[in-house]
Amino acid sequence: MTFGWDDLRFVLAIGRSGNLAAAATALSVNHSTMFRRLNAVEAAIGAKLFERLANGYRPTEAGQRLIEAAERMEAEALALDRELTGRDTRLSGKLRVTCSETLGLKVLTPLIRAFRDRHPGIVVELSVDNRPVDMARREADVAIRATRPAEGDLFGRKLADVRWGFFAARDYLKSRGTPKRLADFGTHDVIGWTENPVQTKAGTYLSKQLPAATIGFRASGFVSQYVAARAGLGIALLPVYLASDDKELAPVLGRLDDLLTEMWIVTHRSLKDTARVRSFMDDVGDGVKREIARLSR
Incomplete structure (x- = not known):
């Protein structure tokens, strides 16, 4: 399956925050949307991305690989955004x-x-x-x-x-x-x-x-x-x-x-x-x- 940034950003947010509520806040979506998106990605890949623990979500091996891929995509997108903004001559x-x-x-x-x-x-x-x-x-x-x-x-x-x-x-x-x-x-x-x-x-x-x-x-x-x-x-x-x-x-x-x-x-x-x-x-x-x-x- 090919993952787009819109899929991976949900995985990245959960990986960074360690729980759904904080991840939902970071992406300005509600908790149920976060839960559905995570389940959809896991169903598509056929593997669990996070272990559900009493104190939060911990990435599995598959989850960690997706988080690292998402971080690389984010870094490239941010670098491109800064480069294009840096050329802006308008006040x-x-x-x-x-x-x-x-x-x-x-x-x-x-x-x-x-x-x-x-x-x-x-x-x-x-x-x-x-x-x-x-x-x-x-x-x-x-x-x-x-x-x-x-x-x-x-x-x-x-x-x-x-x-x-x-x-x-x-x-x-x-x-x-x-x-x-x-x-x-x-x-x-x-x-x-x-x-x-x-x-x-x-x-x-x-x-x-x-x-x-x-x-x-x-x-x-x-x-x-x-x-x-x-x-x-x-x-x-x-x-x-x-x-x-x-x-x-x-x-x-x-x-x-x-x-x-x-x-x-x-x-x-x-x-x-x-x-x-x-x-x-x-x-x-x-x-x-x-x-x-x-x-x-």
Whole structure:
């Protein structure tokens, strides 16, 4: 039997997720459709592709071979898509952009509005997501992120050094006092992370500098921690550009000299000459650089 991509993508989705529900979500179909398509492929090939286990689906030998074939087909299709998109000289079309929640809240949206005013033919799709995205799979055309790109197929530039500091609501500091050093935080409430702090440099810094006993409130992202600080729940470690011009907040201890992160704008190397990608990286990238510098003074 000859398999087409439409058949293999169902097998690939199940292989990647390990269960039907997640695979159905990834392909934007319902669970019953996923189940029927898998059964149809297995019936056509005359072999089971997955073992049905209590904790999910595990590929059989035949299933693993089809998954590997699907991965090769996907890689070729994505490479062709990037190559054709890379030749696009029009300042129009869809542009997928991803950034962190703090950048999306504080800096990026007004810059995208100005970019759209200049290029109304470009439809920007903004995904606010702190996780790294797969640029090779076109999960995004442009990413603005806090880490230097390590992948050899990415192209980009550093926009800024991001400074960090502790901030708290002015009313909180008025009632509880302002700590003068980290050792004084033991008598205060600190806003920390709910889980996996080592995934961020700032989270790692916080866990090393302050004992868990000082944490009075936990949240899963910097925007939530920023909102919590404004509400008077404690002292939060935040990027300076997010909190410095907020009149509800006051800095504690000043800028931190031992915590510095970077901000980069990147795209896949095959897309760097696409007109809408190049224009966004130049115009919006320069705007981000200016705003981070202004807000960090």
